[in-house]
Amino acid sequence: MKSSIFKGLFLLLVGFQSAQAQEIDETYNSKIREFTTDPRFLPQSVLNVEKHPEIPSPLEHFGEIIGAPKIMHSTAEIYEYYKILADKSPFLSIRQVETSEEGRPIFLVIIGDEDSNQRLDHYQSQMNKLADPRITDAAQAKDIIADTKPFYYLNGGMHSTEMGSPEMLMELAYRMVSSSDPAIVNIRENLILLINPVSEPDGRDKQVDWYHRYTKEISEWENDFPKSPPYWGKYVFHDNNRDGLQVSQAITKGIFKIFFDWHPIVMLDLHESVPLLYISTGTGPYNEQVDPITIGEWQIMANSDIASLAAQGMPGAFTWAFYDGWWPGYGIWVANNHNSNGRFYETFGNAGANTYLRDLSKQSYAGDPATTREWYRPDPPTEKVYWSARNNVNYMQAGVLASLTYAAHNGEQLLKNFYQKGVNSIQKGKSESPKAFIIPSGQKDPVMAAYLVNQLRAQRIEVHQATEGENEGDYVVLLDQPYRNLAVNLLTEQNYPKDAKFPPYDDIAWTLGYLYGVKVEKTDSLVYESNQLKLLNEDAKYTGKTVGNGNGYFLNYQAQNTVLPALYWMKEQNKNFEALILEEEFIVGNDTLAKGSIYFEGINSSLAKSLNENYGLDLIRGSEKPQSDQGHKMNLPRIAIYHTWFNTQDEGWSRYTFEQRGIPYTSIDKDDLKNGNLRANFDVILVPRSRGNASTFIHGVTTEFGPIAYTKTEEYSSHGFPDSSEDITGGPGFMGMDNLKKFAEDGGMIITLDNSTAMVAETGITRKLSPYSASGLFHPGSVVTVKAKNSSSPLLYGYPEIFSIFRGNGPLYQVDLKNRDMMVLQYGTKGLKDETPYDGPIMGMPDKKKEETKEQESTEKSPPYVRSGMVRNEQNIIGHGTLFNVPVGKGRIIAFTFDPLHRYLNHHDAPLVWNALINWDDMD
Known part of the structure; x- marks a missing residue:
């Protein structure tokens, strides 16, 4: 193995040097040198770009090289260049694999020599056979590996402000199809390269437009002007790299399709954040279900890459000290989860193509400053660096070329590893x-x-x-x-x-x-x-059924996720549709319906069947009609979802959830709060989690640089979606907060999720909630136990007394003992200390005779607080409020201290929100 590594490294360096004898594009290479700010940032491997007689280089096509100052390309320009390469070169093809939420294509670029392209289906079939050892025994696998070229997948443009990879990949693609350099020829002959050039095209175009509209002329990095537009994708911002378990967004579907179609042995995701190049391995703890072979590959490939950069005199490459290796829902983990190898780079990006003086003195990772010499960072950068877009391209491309060289020389071993991981998995399943x-x-x-x-x-x-x-x-x-x-x-x-x-x-x-x-x-x-x-060869679907006899239809409510959408659908079918929400148990035949169950008035068998088939709801027919005093009439609310302009991440997840569920809503922002008259238009305003504090919520994006328009124009056509504003700076201000308070006082409901509760608790909309700091509490996203504090609350319809929810680090709030009835749900099963009745002596009153009482032993042991995950100092959260119902005038605030709509993941928690909406006008 060592000899293969050193042989590959030797060929990489000597090969690039030997290319001096080829026809070099001196103009291109002189510009690389010109735009690189320090010779130490210029690896030999990215020089010697050749001039091809038929294939246009980026310089010939765009009029400037990749990484030139103030040059950034849109997805249309990027895709056009790849299509030209596909037309001019037999080594490259391009095909669409997905369409984004806003209708932009997501393409896959495939690069290999003529044999690779002519036998592409063959190699694809070979990888499918290796992926399943149940259909391929060891002897067959050996023969397949001998006749297989591995696929290597490069993913670019996931995070939109990390703008360098879609640029670099164009130059890399040109190099791969045009170069006669032995090192490149070796990669081209022994690997098939898969490139997803812009995995999030919606965000890319918004970011490129933002750069040209606003940040292109900024000269100092520390300038506080927003370097990102308020939205990337239609729904998801930075969390587009946290969708690997949900597979909900187009970016993830595209990545998954590429992986499962081709089974690449390595997937390398190109990111930008830390100086100067981080190569993933992670500090640990590593996910316990990752095959040790993969962990070994992480280490050896990272160190091979670092050795390659070190051999070219490049400082600042490191591994280990950033990220951990635990969460399996990142984009690259489609590879780690499926017997391949998922890796990522973090190069140092400037959110554009400006050159800035960057201060690294305050940056640290794993407890060490970013500029100290460590075992994992043998050649650190200086505390300040003058950094350009070309520097970023150099580092990223040099790392990728090193990694491709390693894979090209060790493809047989990587294929064996890929197959063996499948074997190991099957054996574990049996033993x-x-x-x-x-x-x-x-x-x-x-x-x-x-x-x-x-x-x-x-x-x-x-x-x-x-x-x-x-x-x-x-x-x-x-x-x-x-x-x-x-x-x-x-x-x-x-x-x-x-x-x-x-x-x-x-x-x-x-x-x-x-x-x-x-x-x-x-x-x-x-x-x-x-x-x-x-x-199962197709998706499962549950179709509900209707049982019993009688003219009335009942739904036994158990917090099913499809009930609220079904109610809105029924109302859409018939505006006169009515339903009664039962506030006590009700017997229908042999069934006892729980509180919160629903009696549907006047529906026929056809509509009942639609509820069965379209919403998977089981209905019960009965002849006895509930009395009006046994429940309250359903009155579906007019819902608004509020979004800030400084953080749209979780608001996007909320919108996505509502749309997936089929729950109608209106999106509102700071201007709607300032304009007032909210109660005339809405019954419920949902305020999703949003980073920052109450001051951030009130004042929003700094007005120092305002006005900043986010509107669609002819020049900036990607902007203005999914919402637009003539000026995104500022917030609702005190007037907007007063209007929000008036909305509640006039009978509206405000639902706050996680730290958006700070907005109502710390601005005077309610004074009943006060912040609580739990000493030493560390509560990363875990599944924990909660207990009903007010079992009769409609918010808890369909839930048992004790259940679990998902909670991350977030603020806690409390109410005085006299208002403890506002606490609907608590963390853990034990109450707070101040809730224990005092039974000591009372001066001025005769001593009470203590009666011997034997505490009744519980027949069931309370579940632990942490069910999955980890919480430190959990005793300091147990007993505190999870969910509050706080009256404000004629209305109320439903305040969550966690996010029940977290990343479209914790679907079990979402019906707590649906309960609030179903019962919004009858919460007493």
């Missing part, structure tokens, strides 16, 4: 516990059970269904399959070590059964006969 997971029928929300099955299938995890017998309808995940490790990862609890030296990089728990509210059982023995289990 280790559990042997299978069962998702039993009879779930409280069977639609979510089907959704869980479909999410597993989206990850290519095989799911069977029992087709007969007493357990008919059960879903079964047999673990003797190639992606066994991922199935275990998704369906079991996470145990993040409490003593981890460094804080986690992201959420630390993702147990899907908890997040979806679906019961999942582990088993080592199956009660099914083999002929009773059928492999």
Whole structure:
């Protein structure tokens, strides 16, 4: 292995030097030198760009080289260049793999020699065979590997302000198809390169327009002018790299399609954030379900890349000290989760093509300054660097070329590793516990059970269904399959070590059964006969049924996610449609309906069937009609979702959730709050989580540089979507806050999620909530236990007394003891100390005779606070409020101290919001 590494490194360097004998494009190379600010930032491997007689270089096509000052290209310009390369070169082809939410294409570029392109289907088929050792034994795998070229996947343009990779990849593609350099020829002959040049095209175009509209002329990095437009994608901002479990956005669907179509042995995602080049391995703890082979590949490939850059005299390359390696939902983890190798770079970007003096003195990673010499950073940068876009291109491209060289020389070993990881997974499924997971029928929300099955299938995890017998309808995940490790990862609890030296990089728990509210059982023995289990080849769907007799239709409410959408749909079908929300248990035949259940007035069998089929709802027919005093009439609210202009991340997830569920809403912003008259237009205003504090919420984007328009114009056509403003600076101000308070006082409901609760609690909209600081509490995203404080509250309809929710680090609030009835839900199962009745002596009153009382032992042991994940000093949150119902005038505030709409993941928590909406005008 060592000899292969050094041979590859030697060829990389000597090969690039030998290219001096080729026809070099001296103009292009002189410009590379001109735009590179320091000779130490100029690796030999990116020089010697050749001039091809037929294929236009970026300089010939665009009139300037890649990385030139103040030059950034839109997706249309980028795609046009790749299409020209495809037309001029037999080594490159391009095909569309996905369409973005705003209608832009997502393309895949494929590069290889003539043999690779002529036998592309063959090599694709070979990788499919290696991906499943059940159909390919060891002897067959050996023959396949001998006749296979591995695919290597480069992903660019995920985060829109990280603008360098879509630029660099064009130059790399030109180099790969035009160069006669032996090092490049070696890569081209021994690898097939897959390039996703702009994985988030909507955000790319918004960012390029923003750069040309506003930031192109900024000369100092520390300038506070926003370097990003308020939106990237239609829904998701930076979290587009946190969608790998949901697979909800087009960017993720495109990445998944590329991976599963081609099974690349390595996926390298190109990011920009830290100086000067970070090559991922991570500090740990590493995800426990990652095959050790992959972890070994992370290390050896990172150190190979660092050695290559060091050999070219480049400072500032490092590994280990950034990121951890735990969360499996990043884009690159489609590779790590499926027996491949997911890696990423972080180069030093300037959010554009300006050259800035950058101060690194205050940056540190894993406790060490970014400029100190460490075992993982043998050649650190100076505390200040004069940094250009070309420097960024140089570092990124030199790293990629080093990595491609390693893969080209070690392709056989990487293919063996890929196959062996599948073998290991199957063997574990046969020999280790559990042997299978069962998702039993009879779930409280069977639609979510089907959704869980479909999410597993989206990850290519095989799911069977029992087709007969007493357990008919059960879903079964047999673990003797190639992606066994991922199935275990998704369906079991996470145990993040409490003593981890460094804080986690992201959420630390993702147990899907908890997040979806679906019961999942582990088993080592199956009660099914083999002929009773059928492999699902299409998505699962639950179709509800109607049982019983009578003219009335009832729904037994169990916090099903589709109930509120169904109610809005029914109202759309018939404006006179009415329903009664039952406030007490109600008996229909042999069924006892829970509080919150619904009596549908005047619907017919056709509509009932639609509720069964389209919303997966089970209905009960009965002849006895509830009395009006047994419930309250449904009055569906007019909903607004508020967004700030300084942070649209979680508001985007909320909009996405509402649209996926089919819940109508209106998007509003600071100007709507300032204009007032809110109650005339809305009944409920949802304020999603938004970073910052109450002051940030009130004052918004700094007005120092205003006005800043985010509007669609002929020149900046990507702007103005999904919302527009003539001036995004400033916030609602005190007038807007007063209008929001008046909205509640006039009978409206304000729902605040997570730290948006600060907006109502710390601005005087309510004085009942006060901030609480839990000493030493560290609460990264985990699944934890909560308990009903007010079991009769409509907010808790459909939930048991004790259940779980997903919570990350966020603010806590409390109410005085006299207002403790406003606390609907609490963390943990034990109450606060001030709720324990005083039973000591009272001066001035006769001593009470103490009666001997024997505490009744609970028949059930309370579940632990942490169900999946990790919380430090959890005792300091237990008993405090999870959810509050605070009256304000005629209306109220429903205040969450967590986010029940987190990243379209914790679907089990979302019905707490749906309950607020269904019962918004009858919350007492």
